Amino acid sequence: MSTPAALDRFFGITARGSTLATELRGGAVTFVAMSYIVVLNPLILGGKPDVLGHSLHIDQVAAVTAFVAGVMCVLFGLVANYPFAFATGLGINALLATSVVVKVSWPEAMGLVVIEGLLIVLLGATGLRTAVFHAIPPELRAAITAGIGCFITLIGLVDAGFVRRVPDSAQTSVPVGLGIGGSIASLPTLIFAVGLGLMAVLVTRKVRGAIAIAIAVMTLVSLLAQAVAKLGPGPKGWGLTVPAPPKAAFSVPDLSLLGQCSVLGVFHHMSVLAAVLLVFTLLLANFFDAMGTMAGLGKQAGLMRPDGTLPNLGRALTAEGFGAVAGGLGSSSSNTVFVESATGIGEGARTGLANIVTGSLFLLAMFLTPLYKVVPVEAATPALVVVGAMMIGNVREIDFTKFEVALPAFLTIVTMPFTYSIADGIGVGCIAWVLTRAGAGKLREVHPLLMVVAVAFLVNFAAGPIQQLLAL
DSSP, rough: OOOOOHHHHHHHHTTTOHHHHHHHHHHHHHHHHHHHHHHHHHHHBBBBBTTTTTOOOHHHHHHHHHHHHHHHHHHHHHTTTTOEEEOTTHHHHHHIIIIIIITTTTTHHHHHHHHHHHHHHHHHHHHHHHHHHHHSOOHHHHHHHHHHHHHHHHHHHHHHSEEEOOOGGGGSOOOOOBBBTTBOHHHHHHHHHHHHHHHHHHHHOTTTTTTHHHHHHHHHHHHHHHHHHHOSSSSSBSSOOOOOOSSOOOOOOTTTTTTTOOTGGGSSSSSSHHHHHHHHHHHHHHHHHHHHHHHHHHHHTTTOOOOOOOOOOHHHHHHHHHHHHHHHTTTTEEEEEEHHHHHHTTOOSSHHHHHEEEEEEHHHHGGHHHHTTTHHHHTTTTTHHHHHHHGGGGGGOTTTTTTHHHHHHHHHHHHHHHHHHHHHHHHHHHHHHHHHHTTTOGGGGOHHHHHHHHHHOOOOOOOHHHHHHHHO
């Protein structure tokens, strides 16, 4: 397959040692590897009531998830000319569903994502993003990523019923346990466990699209199990979606969630400090993964310069920031670079043309919404555990032999799942970092911005006692 001259010049296909066929194949492989997000994101965001009791519909979330991912893949391919595909980032969507919407409405939560995205765009366009990156110690950055991995793993285990609250936990020291009475005890949870094993084997064997394949297989198993057992929702039934054959394979996508965000609404009934901390938490959760992922993918694709930098990095970081803005405006949550892009790069993809292929397939996926509604949470949540296992690998970058490093990192990691809050984990970690550095006589090594962040989190955590003292 010959490459048209204009296309070759624009993307530099030949100059990067690729071909048109290779770019097309690489883009398709990347889509297969990350298409699971169109199933998983609706299960994380859909059906979760906000502070007003309103929920997002699963089919609407599926449609906007595919739409925003498609648009961002194409945009990034054209602007940055990298084969780095975009989709809703795991971690921020869980943060929104479990921690943010208990305080604000869904439109306001998505408005916070837009604000966070605009800040990332500003930081990228002005070159300040690198400066902020250096303000957070690398060990703490690694701990944040690892903690998010633990957090989304716990979400997967709980949603699948593998981990449950002990009914009489008020009378015992054991708040949670395995399944029901120490046993898996339900067919859907067994399907989750089998699915996790299947996904683990496929990922271990480096099968392309391993996560998507495992979800598809276990969805079919779930349909068969439901046809035989006739289970309903409940403790020994399905957690969220009762699997049933779709009435149709295709449908016109419902994109009514587009634009359903309130950028300034959160400031009407929440203190400025609380709102700023929420934005900062979203910023941190999204900020570092993207830079690290792009660096790793750039190295794998052979796009790194001899000095270890990527060409057009500023443009790429700015475009990446628009992923959060687009995700907030589309109500699909912040979009970011996906590490699964490595599968397409492994096929030889080297240019943004591969991204355009991936994005086009995401846009086509919008019309498959009826199929996404078939997937039960028990078939999809093994992906959270697998991705969590990948993210925990960041602990390799933490020197646990130094206690002033070990304690803040440890508290960051464990606080996120134990409090069910990414924000609390980041806050506790920042405070502990400043405290232990001061105790070690190394306060001068702490970046002033990190000190400001630690103080802000400290004030937020102590808001209750402070208000009581002021009321005296």
